[in-house]
Amino acid sequence: MAVTAGLTVCGLASAWYLFKGTEMADKIGVASAELVVVFTLFGLVSGSLWARKAWGIWWDWEPRLTMAFMLELIFLGYIIVRRFGGPGSEKLAAAMGIFGAATGPFIYKSVDWWRTIHPKTSVMRTLADTAGGAIMWNVVMFCVAAFLLLFSLLLALRMRLEQSRAELDRLYLAAED
Amino acid sequence: MLRRLTVALWSLLLVGAPALAQQPPPNSGLDGFVPAQSLPQTEQIPAAPLLLSSYAFFLVLMMFYLWTIWRRISKVEQEMHDLERRQGTAKR
Numbered sequence: 044m045a046v047t048a049g050l051t052v053c054g055l056a057s058a059w060y061l062f063k064g065t066e067m068a069d070k071i072g073v074a075s076a077e078l079v080v081v082f083t084l085f086g087l088v089s090g091s092l093w094a095r096k097a098w099g100i101w102w103d104w105e106p107r108l109t110m111a112f113m114l115e116l117i118f119l120g121y122i123i124v125r126r127f128g129g130p131g132s133e134k135l136a137a138a139m140g141i142f143g144a145a146t147g148p149f150i151y152k153s154v155d156w157w158r159t160i161h162p163k164t165s166v167m168r169t170l171a172d173t174a175g176g177a178i179m180w181n182v183v184m185f186c187v188a189a190f191l192l193l194f195s196l197l198l199a200l201r202m203r204l205e206q207s208r209a210e211l212d213r214l215y216l217a218a219e220d
Numbered sequence: 221m222l223r224r225l226t227v228a229l230w231s232l233l234l235v236g237a238p239a240l241a242q243q244p245p246p247n248s249g250l251d252g253f254v255p256a257q258s259l260p261q262t263e264q265i266p267a268a269p270l271l272l273s274s275y276a277f278f279l280v281l282m283m284f285y286l287w288t289i290w291r292r293i294s295k296v297e298q299e300m301h302d303l304e305r306r307q308g309t310a311k312r
Binding site: 210 | 224228231265267270271273274277278281285286289292293296297299300303304306307
């Protein structure tokens with residue numbers, strides 16, 4: 044859920060920056076891209092632990108897991124481009140952010156399109172109707188709210204860093220003048 | 221602006237086309253939620269160590285990430301103070 048939120052925010056902010064050139068959108072984009080990396084990493088590791096319990100294996104190169112791994116690489120690429128890309132890398136990174144965000148729906152639907160051992164998306168829809176599912180539904184909703192809150196807090200904190208950097212750049216420019 | 225949007229939309233459609241063109245495969249795998257207790261005894265692996273590992277990894281990851289943000293903010297703020305001090309000295 045936090046990854047989905049991160050992808051949505053990053054995709055929208057990147058499009059906003061690319062087409063309008065707003066500096067705030069660039070800051071939101073880079074902050075959310077970093078959070079996508081962090082939460083996708085957690086998803087890959089915790090998913091692997093879950094797979095060990097549910098499937099008896101740590102990893103399988105099936106579409107959902109492979110695409111999630113690719114997503115991690117795309118956003119690591121985003122951060123590397125921002126870090127080492129030099130002047131103008133913001134626009135390239137924004138394009139990466141848009142295409143990275145576009146992979147989100149494909150990753151979500153991959154379990155329906157390519158049937159492997161991964162449960163389908165219908166697991167969530169039918170959860171409440173199954174034995175013990177009503178309790179699990181409440182747990183899922185609680186976790187969704189908790190992770191969205193955590194995402195918002197981390198995004199705000201990461202934005203503060205971007206604002207401080209912008210302030211420092213402004214001070215350097217003022218000093219040069 | 222409109223041209224850029226059209227190019228972006230076409231790019232997305234082209235990227236998505238191969239996925240949408242896939243034949244729906246035979247229905248296999250899990251279609252619904254299956255409580256772990258309903259699995260055969262032979263397929264059950266102790267969940268506690270895996271669950272604890274997941275929590276531990278998450279806590280370590282969050283602490284590490286918060287530490288990196290704190291370190292970066294401190295570095296930028298330190299640089300700002302240094303710059304302000306240098307500017308103050310230069311004015312005098």
